[in-house]
Amino acid sequence: MDEQYSIIAIYRVYSTMNSRKKTKKGEKLVKWARHNMPVLRYAGQKLLKSQILESKKISISLSITPETANLVLALSKSGAEVSLCASHPDAVNEDVASYLREKHHFPVLGKKGVNKKTFEKNQKTVLIQKPDIIIDDGGELVEIMHRQNGKNFDNVIGAAEQTTTGVVKANKLEKSQKLQFPIIAVNNNQTKNMFDNRYGTGQSTLDALMRTTNILLAGKNIIVCGYGWCGRGLAIRAKGMGANVTVCEVDHVKALEAHMDGFRVEKLEKAIQSADVVISITGNINVISKKHINAAKDGVILAQSGHSDVEIDKKMLKRMATKVENVRKSVNEYTIGKKRIYLVANGAVLNLSAADGNSPSVMDMSFAGQIFALDYLVRNQSRLENSVYHLPSEIDDKIAKLKLKSRNISIDSLTSEQREYLGRS
Numbered sequence: 231m232d233e234q235y236s237i238i239a240i241y242r243v244y245s246t247m248n249s250r251k252k253t254k255k256g257e258k259l260v261k262w263a264r265h266n267m268p269v270l271r272y273a274g275q276k277l278l279k280s281q282i283l284e285s286k287k288i289s290i291s292l293s294i295t296p297e298t299a300n301l302v303l304a305l306s307k308s309g310a311e312v313s314l315c316a317s318h319p320d321a322v323n324e325d326v327a328s329y330l331r332e333k334h335h336f337p338v339l340g341k342k343g344v345n346k347k348t349f350e351k352n353q354k355t356v357l358i359q360k361p362d363i364i365i366d367d368g369g370e371l372v373e374i375m376h377r378q379n380g381k382n383f384d385n386v387i388g389a390a391e392q393t394t395t396g397v398v399k400a401n402k403l404e405k406s407q408k409l410q411f412p413i414i415a416v417n418n419n420q421t422k423n424m425f426d427n428r429y430g431t432g433q434s435t436l437d438a439l440m441r442t443t444n445i446l447l448a449g450k451n452i453i454v455c456g457y458g459w460c461g462r463g464l465a466i467r468a469k470g471m472g473a474n475v476t477v478c479e480v481d482h483v484k485a486l487e488a489h490m491d492g493f494r495v496e497k498l499e500k501a502i503q504s505a506d507v508v509i510s511i512t513g514n515i516n517v518i519s520k521k522h523i524n525a526a527k528d529g530v531i532l533a534q535s536g537h538s539d540v541e542i543d544k545k546m547l548k549r550m551a552t553k554v555e556n557v558r559k560s561v562n563e564y565t566i567g568k569k570r571i572y573l574v575a576n577g578a579v580l581n582l583s584a585a586d587g588n589s590p591s592v593m594d595m596s597f598a599g600q601i602f603a604l605d606y607l608v609r610n611q612s613r614l615e616n617s618v619y620h621l622p623s624e625i626d627d628k629i630a631k632l633k634l635k636s637r638n639i640s641i642d643s644l645t646s647e648q649r650e651y652l653g654r655s
């Protein structure tokens with residue numbers, strides 16, 4: 231009862247931040263995104279027909295964006311009881327949050343710029359409903375549940391994980407035999423990481439860099455740390471805008487791939503000496519550390535677009551600086567000796583905290599993947615073990631087919647002779 235009171239109490243606090251103006255604006259943003267999410271609309275209709283999520287309690291941690299609102303609305307329409315919190319302290323569109331609270335009465339917990347303590351409290355609070363299913367983005371809800379030593383595991387059918395970092399954490403839990411329920415790695419759908427991570431994050435990260443700094447990319451020396459799905463998307467887009475792009479990697483195959491794709495490949499400590507901008511997008515910790523800050527040239531701009539704010543050693547940067555000054559919205563200047571270093575969005579996830587996140591058109595596929603994952607979890611719950619699962623490739627095929635159809639693109643199909651030649655049934 232106390233716990234029940236607590237989710238309502240926190241929800242009420244956030245509800246005081248609603249306003250008719252915000253709600254109206256949020257509604258328009260959600261509608262705009264919906265137009266560009268045909269696959270999600272289809273998946274939502276299927277879900278509604280199947281009634282498979284009827285009365286299921288779903289706790290969700292995702293960026294609070296117009297695209298997420300469309301996912302939440304589809305789940306709720308199909309009978310699920312949803313509660314939503316932000317997956318990053320800054321990843322909150324307050325107009326959208328206001329719309330979801332005021333028009334739909336969902337518990338939506340999040341406000342741009344809350345401190346870490348409030349952010350974590352919100353994440354714990356969405357779990358109070360004792361969820362049947364979790365949608366996580368970066369593994370934080372799953373982590374909280376595992377820290378609570380099984381207190382809330384009774385109902386849990388499983389979780390669906392949205393991003394690379396969350397899948398890394400889930401794999402670690404599985405390896406140490408501590409995982410307490412199945413997790414579907416939605417991030418590993420081809421129709422997720424090849425599109426959302428690459429095209430979506432590549433574009434929206436640059437968008438955020440331009441919005442915050444207003445720099446001209448043409449002719450600039452830009453370093454991309456990490457040549458995974460996100461890094462590839464970012465590097466190719468920066469190149470397309472006329473930047474000289476250098477890739478820094480720790481994986482030999484990825485480094486070779488970057489080299490063959492036409493990028494300069496170097497050690498960060500060397501490359502940073504002539505870099506105008508460094509963006510880390512690895513999912514790893516302290517990628518930009520003291521030695522890199524020491525080697526950097528005056529005026530370098532640092533940013534990161536991986537899952538959490540750990541890729542730049544911010545504590546070290548602060549310790550090394552004699553002065554820190556806010557010079558533009560979302561840009562702080564650190565003075566170190568005669569050198570100035572600029573940190574964008576306080577080192578938080580760049581595209582989510584300083585721009586609109588990824589476009590509806592890519593989140594369409596990611597979130598349709600989430601719906602298919604929940605459907606798969608519920609249908610297969612009796613046989614799934616406490617492991618990390620990838621969705622069958624037919625689901626990827628289905629999502630891709632629907633996306634192509636929405637663009638009026640038809641493709642060829644194999645003849646029976648070709649099928650036989652390729653050994654396919």
Ligand code: NAI
Pocket residue numbers: 393394395396423426427431455456457458459460461478479480481484511512513514517535536537538579580581582588
């Ligand atoms: P990935 O696993 O495909 O690529 C990461 C790359 O970073 C790997 O090639 C790895 O070798 C490299 N790397 C690791 N440590 C490094 C270091 N110290 N220096 C240089 N390279 C290093 O992962 P993906 O999918 O590209 O995701 C990267 C991060 O971005 C994750 O944290 C993920 O959760 C996050 N992400 C962020 C999104 C956003 O909207 N901002 C969207 C999707 C993912």
